[in-house]
Amino acid sequence: MTSAPQPPARQGRRDDGERDRRDRDGGLGTAALALGLLAVGTCWLGWPGVGLGLVGLVVGFIGSRRAFHDPQRSGAMSLSGFVLALIGFVVGAWIVVPALLGIGTFGEGLTLDECMAQAQGQHEERMCASQHVDEYRARYGDPGTG
Known part of the structure; x- marks a missing residue:
């Protein structure tokens, strides 16, 4: 007695082990x-x-x-x-x-006037003042004594 040939097992699909592995990966x-x-x-x-x-x-x-x-x-x-x-x-x-520490390079190589003209906020003005401390104090006084 001859038996009918078995149908091919799921062609073109991955085996269950590989699919489970992918599912476990999440x-x-x-x-x-x-x-x-x-x-x-x-x-x-x-x-x-x-x-x-x-x-x-x-x-x-x-x-x-x-x-x-x-x-x-x-x-x-x-x-x-x-x-x-x-x-x-x-x-x-x-x-x-x-930027968080305030150690940026804004205003380097500029004079105090050029730096203050380009400053777009209080933070940049403080950077200009810290880079040109002597000139700033001579013009505007010591900011710590006000």
Whole structure:
């Protein structure tokens, strides 16, 4: 007695093990890579690069850590997202930190009059005064005695 040939098993579809692996990942690799790319793309704006970079670092670290402990997973996307997020975070912080600390380069190489004319706020006026302390005190007096 001959039996009928068995139908081919699900052609063109992934096996259940691979699909389960993708489901267990939870999309951390994709999320980390997307956040890393956004962080690098917006790092020159300062704060967006810092924020997206920080979130991308956390997601990329978690995804890479899970992949490290589970040999069934590939952590390439998580690691790539982590590295890109780190670059976006560092460049964004490089732009933001001098502004926060007031150590920017506004007014360097200018006279006090030129610097004050270009100043667009109290913060920039203070930077001009700190760069030209002697001339500022001679004209306007010591700001600490007023």
